[in-house]
Amino acid sequence: MSRFMYLFRGSDAMAEMSPEEMEVHMGKWKTWMGGLAQEGVLVDGLPLNKDGKQVSNGAQTVIDGPFAEGKEMVGGYLIVNADNENAAVEIAKGCPIFEGPNGNVEVREIMSM
Amino acid sequence: MSNNTSVSNSIDHIFRSEYSKLVSILVGKFGANCIDVIEDAIQEALYKAMRMWSYQESPKDPGKWLYRVAHNQVIDTLRRSNKSVEYNPELEKGEESPHSMNEHSIDDDQLMMIFACCHPSMKESEQIMLSLKLLCGFSNKEIARAFMKNTEAVKKAITRAKQKFKEEVGELQLPNEGQLMGRVRAVIKVIYLIFNNGYTAVEGESLLKKDVCEDAIRLALIIHQKEGYSAPELKALLSLMLFNFSRFDARVSDELELLTLDKQDRSKWDKELMNRAHIFFGQSASGQSFSRYHFESAIAREHALAQSFENTNWKQILDLYNLMNRYYPSPTVSLNRIVAIDQAEGAKSALKQLNNLNGKNYTNNHLYYAIKGDLEIKLNNKGAKDSLLKAIDLTDNLKERGFLKSKLACLH
Numbered sequence: 001m002s003r004f005m006y007l008f009r010g011s012d013a014m015a016e017m018s019p020e021e022m023e024v025h026m027g028k029w030k031t032w033m034g035g036l037a038q039e040g041v042l043v044d045g046l047p048l049n050k051d052g053k054q055v056s057n058g059a060q061t062v063i064d065g066p067f068a069e070g071k072e073m074v075g076g077y078l079i080v081n082a083d084n085e086n087a088a089v090e091i092a093k094g095c096p097i098f099e100g101p102n103g104n105v106e107v108r109e110i111m112s113m
Numbered sequence: 114m115s116n117n118t119s120v121s122n123s124i125d126h127i128f129r130s131e132y133s134k135l136v137s138i139l140v141g142k143f144g145a146n147c148i149d150v151i152e153d154a155i156q157e158a159l160y161k162a163m164r165m166w167s168y169q170e171s172p173k174d175p176g177k178w179l180y181r182v183a184h185n186q187v188i189d190t191l192r193r194s195n196k197s198v199e200y201n202p203e204l205e206k207g208e209e210s211p212h213s214m215n216e217h218s219i220d221d222d223q224l225m226m227i228f229a230c231c232h233p234s235m236k237e238s239e240q241i242m243l244s245l246k247l248l249c250g251f252s253n254k255e256i257a258r259a260f261m262k263n264t265e266a267v268k269k270a271i272t273r274a275k276q277k278f279k280e281e282v283g284e285l286q287l288p289n290e291g292q293l294m295g296r297v298r299a300v301i302k303v304i305y306l307i308f309n310n311g312y313t314a315v316e317g318e319s320l321l322k323k324d325v326c327e328d329a330i331r332l333a334l335i336i337h338q339k340e341g342y343s344a345p346e347l348k349a350l351l352s353l354m355l356f357n358f359s360r361f362d363a364r365v366s367d368e369l370e371l372l373t374l375d376k377q378d379r380s381k382w383d384k385e386l387m388n389r390a391h392i393f394f395g396q397s398a399s400g401q402s403f404s405r406y407h408f409e410s411a412i413a414r415e416h417a418l419a420q421s422f423e424n425t426n427w428k429q430i431l432d433l434y435n436l437m438n439r440y441y442p443s444p445t446v447s448l449n450r451i452v453a454i455d456q457a458e459g460a461k462s463a464l465k466q467l468n469n470l471n472g473k474n475y476t477n478n479h480l481y482y483a484i485k486g487d488l489e490i491k492l493n494n495k496g497a498k499d500s501l502l503k504a505i506d507l508t509d510n511l512k513e514r515g516f517l518k519s520k521l522a523c524l525h
Contacts, residue, residue, distance in 0.1 A: 015157075017252075018251065018254065019132045019159055020251075020324070021252075022163040026163045030166075
């Protein structure tokens with residue numbers, strides 16, 4: 001069993017949804033994540049604020065976000081248990097982020113000893 | 114899509130109902146000319162909530178959380194836009210929760226907002242659009258989808274209405290005593306039209322339309338609950354809406370076809386809603402005034418009382434249509450009256466009365482020709498074919514057209 005991190009991108013398009021659509025979308029996330037939790041797949045996960053800072057240049061430069069174009073920006077992450085990369089990809093396919101036009105999940109194995 | 118439906122059936126419409134509360138409280142606090150900033154701030158707060166609450170439990174009092182975030186966002190934007198005239202540091206107070214000062218209730222804010230959205234400076238169509246947007250929390254796209262309108266047209270109407278809203282409304286307030294009943298009557302009309310738009314038109318998304326109807330009832334109840342505001346016509350309208358709404362689900366077949374009264378399974382009518390409708394009907398009879406809502410409600414009540422389509426008291430319904438025809442004449446009332454005559458007295462009498470109508474009012478009315486054709490079929494009159502062809506020609510609705518064509522096919 002390995003751990004994988006999902007990095008979510010492209011949820012910014014959903015800022016334009018109507019209140020009702022947002023609530024429906026939220027319900028789908030809750031259902032999906034609730035399912036993962038029940039199956040023991042879910043380890044952790046949280047959304048990220050769209051503002052932030054970037055520290056670079058030998059810690060000499062600190063600039064304001066945003067760091068990338070809206071659809072490139074990481075909007076949140078999840079850590080899951082999965083047998084292997086293929087299994088982690090299959091789980092990611094159920095993510096409601098794909099309802100949005102730019103929905104994108106990056107699947108990365110977390111290195112362990 | 115079916116997946117969509119099941120999820121949205123199980124949600125509580127918290128976002129939509131909070132939208133209308135938040136917009137009312139914040140416009141009450143910052144003024145009508147800040148409406149754009151306020152709408153953006155609420156949208157931002159809802160987006161934030163959607164993202165956070167997807168991952169973790171939503172807070173115990175989501176409304177309070179949303180208020181705090183939206184309120185801070187408004188302050189932030191106003192401060193940054195440097196509109197010192199509009200921005201008053203005093204406004205930063207009351208950030209923690211709405212009405213910590215307890216000046217008036219959230220219902221009062223919403224009530225004032227209802228009057229503001231139905232401001233006399235706006236056209237009726239603009240009042241309807243703005244109410245759907247600000248009081249019911251629908252997006253332009255949803256309004257367009259529910260009413261089969263073009264999104265651009267909806268957007269334009271709302272922009273126009275919002276311009277007047279900013280210029281004319283200023284601070285939210287309740288109408289003064291002299292204007293009160295006139296303003297209440299205008300609001301009642303808008304609520305009636307919103308409900309009818311949601312209820313009667315065949316096109317549009319069914320789920321959205323049900324929400325529209327529910328919201329019309331909710332708005333009417335807000336006014337009803339304010340002491341001194343609930344006019345008899347408002348109670349009649351509430352009764353009418355509840356009678357009709359109790360049949361909402363029974364009107365649609367499993368194949369999503371619209372069912373007429375004679376084909377509905379009456380056991381599916383919502384008894385609880387009907388009981389409430391009966392109570393409002395009783396209350397609407399108090400006082401001297403009566404209105405078209407009284408008549409429409411009385412007719413809806415007759416249908417509710419009937420155990421079956423055959424047992425309906427058509428004589429009573431015809432009497433009501435006769436009165437309506439005298440006091441509130443319109444082509445639609447006249448045509449409904451013809452249908453009642455057919456049921457109460459027979460097709461021969463109905464066709465005679467139909468032929469007495471002023472044909473000029475009905476040249477483009479497909480219902481006129483559909484009813485005419487129907488009566489002519491019953492009487493074996495050879496004009497039936499022409500009438501049905503005319504009706505088919507005049508209707509844009511595909512389902513209706515299919516229905517008429519199947520009738521025509523039976524003639525051959």
